[in-house]
Amino acid sequence: xxxxxxxxxxxxxxxxxxxxxxxxxxxxxxxxxxxxxxxxxxxxxxxxxxxxxxxxxxxxxxxxxxxxxxxxxxxxxxxxxxxxxxxxxxxxxxxxxxxxxxxxxxxxxxxxxxxxxxxxxxxxxxxxxxxxxxxxxxxxxxxxxxxxxxxxxxxxxxxxxxxxxxxxxxxxxxxxxxxxxxxxxxxxxxxxxxxxxxxxxxxxxxxxxxxxxxxxxxxxxxxxxxxxxxxxxxxxxxxxxxxxxxxxxxxxxxxxxxxxxxxxx
Amino acid sequence: xxxxxxxxxxxxxxxxxxxxxxxxxxxxxxxxxxxxxxxxxxxxxxxxxxxxxxxxxxxxxxxxxxxxxxxxxxxxxxxxxxxxxxxxxxxxxxxxxxxxxxxxxxxxxxxxxxxxxxxxxxxxxxxxxxxxxxxxxxxxxxxxxxxxxxxxxxxxxxxxxxxxxxxxxxxxxxxxxxxxxxxxxxxxxxxxxxxxxxxxxxxxxxxxxxxxxxxxxxxxxxxxxxxxxxxxxxxxxxxxxxxxxxxxxxxxxxxxxxxxxxxxxxxxxxxxxxxxxxxxxxxxxxxxxxxxxxxxxxxxxxxxxxxxxxxxxxxxxxxxxxxxxxxxxx
Numbered sequence: 217x218x219x220x221x222x223x224x225x226x227x228x229x230x231x232x233x234x235x236x237x238x239x240x241x242x243x244x245x246x247x248x249x250x251x252x253x254x255x256x257x258x259x260x261x262x263x264x265x266x267x268x269x270x271x272x273x274x275x276x277x278x279x280x281x282x283x284x285x286x287x288x289x290x291x292x293x294x295x296x297x298x299x300x301x302x303x304x305x306x307x308x309x310x311x312x313x314x315x316x317x318x319x320x321x322x323x324x325x326x327x328x329x330x331x332x333x334x335x336x337x338x339x340x341x342x343x344x345x346x347x348x349x350x351x352x353x354x355x356x357x358x359x360x361x362x363x364x365x366x367x368x369x370x371x372x373x374x375x376x377x378x379x380x381x382x383x384x385x386x387x388x389x390x391x392x393x394x395x396x397x398x399x400x401x402x403x404x405x406x407x408x409x410x411x412x413x414x415x416x417x418x419x420x421x422x423x424x425x426x427x428x429x430x431x432x433x434x435x436x437x438x439x440x441x442x443x444x445x446x447x448x449x450x451x452x453x454x455x456x457x458x459x460x461x462x463x464x465x466x467x468x469x470x471x472x473x474x475x476x477x478x479x480x481x
Numbered sequence: 482x483x484x485x486x487x488x489x490x491x492x493x494x495x496x497x498x499x500x501x502x503x504x505x506x507x508x509x510x511x512x513x514x515x516x517x518x519x520x521x522x523x524x525x526x527x528x529x530x531x532x533x534x535x536x537x538x539x540x541x542x543x544x545x546x547x548x549x550x551x552x553x554x555x556x557x558x559x560x561x562x563x564x565x566x567x568x569x570x571x572x573x574x575x576x577x578x579x580x581x582x583x584x585x586x587x588x589x590x591x592x593x594x595x596x597x598x599x600x601x602x603x604x605x606x607x608x609x610x611x612x613x614x615x616x617x618x619x620x621x622x623x624x625x626x627x628x629x630x631x632x633x634x635x636x637x638x639x640x641x642x643x644x645x646x647x648x649x650x651x652x653x654x655x656x657x658x659x660x661x662x663x664x665x666x667x668x669x670x671x672x673x674x675x676x677x678x679x680x681x682x683x684x685x686x687x688x689x690x691x692x693x694x695x696x697x698x699x700x701x702x703x704x705x706x707x708x709x710x711x712x713x714x715x716x717x718x719x720x721x722x723x724x725x726x727x728x729x730x731x732x733x734x735x736x737x738x739x740x741x742x743x744x745x746x747x748x749x750x751x752x753x754x755x756x757x758x759x760x761x762x763x764x765x766x767x768x769x770x771x772x773x774x775x776x777x778x779x780x781x782x783x784x785x786x787x788x789x790x791x792x793x794x795x796x797x798x799x800x801x802x803x804x805x806x807x808x809x810x811x
Binding site for chain 1: 491492494659669671674677687800801805
């Protein structure tokens with residue numbers, strides 16, 4: 217198990233955004249998370265990556281570390297990387313700087329060496345830059361490396377955010393709606409790149425996605441959230457036919473008798 | 482030429498040694514009177530302060546308006562050490578840097594919770610508090626100022642006139658700029674920039690936001706402290722609380738903004754331009770503040786990345802065109 221949560225809860229005032237979720241994820245799996253808007257998917261991500269503190273009684277374990285109350289930068293240093301729904305691109309930095317800042321946890325030299333500006337620093341910086349340029353050309357952004365990130369198109373931004381999250385060579389990559397707002401062709405392209413990256417780096421993936429085709433085609437297993445609770449889990453085929461899931465998305469299934477009663481009142 | 486470029490890339494300090502040699506020749510070749518040396522020293526002091534301010538404001542994105550307070554701390558540490566203990570420049574400089582670093586920590590702590598204009602207000606309060614404390618304390622000679630702070634001497638040679646002190650200020654400036662370059666071009670500079678752009682995402686990418694924020698404040702405070710000590714020992718060796726008002730702060734800000742916020746050369750270009758313009762427009766002193774305020778507003782409106790960014794952009798577009806054969810217009 218690379219990620220495990222027990223009784224994970226988070227409430228904002230009276231609203232229980234996440235309510236006692238037990239979640240387990242084995243290594244090398246691609247897990248999809250689906251659910252209606254406001255069902256707590258993004259909150260779940262924020263709790264796991266440490267951006268929100270979870271309520272007392274929760275327990276999160278990542279790769280053998282108890283990360284329940286660990287600050288986000290330490291969680292990242294254990295090898296958990298994530299993207300954001302609203303991208304959070306570093307707009308005023310160049311594309312290559314964006315990706316290189318994702319490398320931060322792996323930077324080998326110490327601060328003091330950087331102040332003195334020793335030769336080995338510049339060698340290492342060049343090595344990092346070369347590696348990141350390779351990554352950029354892998355996602356197809358090498359030509360834009362020196363432009364500002366704000367000058368990229370929507371699809372390119374999605375790719376850049378993905379590259380930035382990969383740069384730290386994570387063990388677990390959590391993607392928050394990676395394909396939102398992309399055209400069908402671009403979605404296919406993006407999913408292809410994600411699958412290639414998974415093979416290349418041996419990633420475990422969690423993907424939040426509203427495009428069900430993506431989830432059904434690529435994920436090994438799917439977890440469904442509704443009102444902060446986990447309502448179903450299983451293979452895509454199992455989840456598709458689950459009554460609780462259909463209810464959450466489409467409403468309750470009624471037989472004729474019930475329908476008549478409901479309409480009469 | 483290619484070989485030379487690789488040499489500079491591996492050992493950047495060689496470029497700084499060359500710059501040192503060129504600048505060392507300037508007084509005897511170009512300058513015609515002592516006043517120009519004095520002006521050059523002022524430029525160097527301003528470069529050090531502006532380079533420090535660029536770290537915290539331009540790169541780390543923490544809006545601080547109390548930086549002149551840290552500059553004052555540097556000056557008055559040097560001044561009071563001389564006044565009560567009779568210490569010379571070589572001792573007061575490192576002590577001033579260390580003391581100012583501690584004040585930098587104090588100035589930086591509000592940045593954990595405050596952002597943007599609120600942080601500006603908090604730091605403005607901090608800077609003004611330092612000045613008022615100095616102005617009203619007899620320990621610091623209040624409004625009389627501290628006078629006759631001696632110039633440094635090295636192996637019997639006394640740097641006692643502006644054209645000699647030029648070499649001290651220039652050396653400090655070269656060292657400070659070297660440090661700022663190597664910090665900002667390494668991963669630390671990138672961490673600062675990502676905090677400026679998006680602290681939450683920076684934290685998720687493994688950057689300890691609080692640590693780097695306070696680090697930026699400490700570094701910039703050390704620059705201000707060094708500049709303050711150099712300023713205090715500058716002939717005629719006189720410091721007064723009125724040299725550290727909000728007006729000076731606006732001047733420093735104008736330097737960084739005009740030179741380019743978050744551009745590695747930003748503070749340096751700005752300090753040179755503003756100090757020279759400031760000196761040339763002395764007869765119009767009534768309108769100086771108006772002009773500097775206007776400069777800041779117009780630069781932010783029409784050249785948001787300052788002169789440095791403007792020049793960069795020109796070369797970048799050229800390179801992009803050469804590489805892809807297309808025009809990139811934004």
